[in-house]
Amino acid sequence: MKIGAIEAGGTKFVCGIGNEKGEILERVSFPTETPEITLAKVVEFFQDKGVERLGIGSFGPIDINKNSKTYGYITKTPKLAWTDCDVVGYLKKYFEIPIYFDTDVNGAALGEATWGAAKGLENCLYLTIGTGIGGGALVSGKLVHGMLHPEMGHILVKRHSEDKYEGKCPFHKDCLEGMAAGPAIEERWGKKAYELPVEHKAWDMEAYYIAQGVVNFILTLSPEKVILGGGVMKQEQLFPKIRKNVVELLKGYIQTENILKNIDEYIVYPKLGDNAGLLGAMALTLVD
Numbered sequence: 001m002k003i004g005a006i007e008a009g010g011t012k013f014v015c016g017i018g019n020e021k022g023e024i025l026e027r028v029s030f031p032t033e034t035p036e037i038t039l040a041k042v043v044e045f046f047q048d049k050g051v052e053r054l055g056i057g058s059f060g061p062i063d064i065n066k067n068s069k070t071y072g073y074i075t076k077t078p079k080l081a082w083t084d085c086d087v088v089g090y091l092k093k094y095f096e097i098p099i100y101f102d103t104d105v106n107g108a109a110l111g112e113a114t115w116g117a118a119k120g121l122e123n124c125l126y127l128t129i130g131t132g133i134g135g136g137a138l139v140s141g142k143l144v145h146g147m148l149h150p151e152m153g154h155i156l157v158k159r160h161s162e163d164k165y166e167g168k169c170p171f172h173k174d175c176l177e178g179m180a181a182g183p184a185i186e187e188r189w190g191k192k193a194y195e196l197p198v199e200h201k202a203w204d205m206e207a208y209y210i211a212q213g214v215v216n217f218i219l220t221l222s223p224e225k226v227i228l229g230g231g232v233m234k235q236e237q238l239f240p241k242i243r244k245n246v247v248e249l250l251k252g253y254i255q256t257e258n259i260l261k262n263i264d265e266y267i268v269y270p271k272l273g274d275n276a277g278l279l280g281a282m283a284l285t286l287v288d
């Protein structure tokens, strides 16, 4: 089966064609402009390609409640041109095929559970630490949606004892995203994140915040694998620091082998690499 996939990001859109084996046969990428321009390019790419299903992993917030009047919309986003944009409705006019719509991070969680780091597992967490922080979760084989969809980046965290930075979230200031997303690191230290040396204390502070998020999600969602992606996680030195902080913060309360013995295989980098977004969107089309 030929499957169409769209990774709808705030800075770029990636469209691709693949199959249920997780192979990508063709892909294109273009910057995110206004919906009129960008969605027209999407339609142009998929026209006459003969895809049988279309999966979309989108930046948010989005409406994924099928009973809602605004199902398939990007809703109140800071990217103003996209506020209340009916993405699914627009594409439906051109393609009479099933269209699947979810958050980019839910897609990534499902893609990793289908073909990647959490292959074969029914419970996993995917967190991205990039321009923002977002999370997707597979629980008992189903993606968590609920009232809206999880907004894991905005959980509240304890401040690091040496951190005087006020926080960057426009809503909460010092929530997890406000303290630990890429732009917060850069504003706190006055440097691009990739310019900070590996031994800089920024990374200890960063690991402390990310670990708090991971601990809270371990305690609430009970994932069998925790996958940490996004630009900031390219700093490999973060992984051992995060694992250590997670164990310390849990204080022996969770006594599973994953935590006590195999934490190096429990908290890991994504396996799907540059195709993670597209494969995630493709995976969305394979569950009903």
Ligand code: ADP
Pocket (backbone or CB within 6 Å): 009, 011, 128, 129, 130, 131, 132, 181, 182, 183, 186, 193, 194, 229, 230, 231, 232, 233, 234, 235
């Ligand atoms: P997005 O979140 O927009 O999809 P990314 O996941 O690539 O994109 O995140 C971009 C952010 O990640 C930037 O704000 C930057 O601070 C940070 N970043 C990107 N590359 C690196 C790197 N090599 N090391 C540390 N931080 C990085």
Ligand code: ZN
Pocket (backbone or CB within 6 Å): 153, 154, 169, 170, 171, 172, 173, 175, 176, 177, 178
């Ligand atoms: Zn916030």
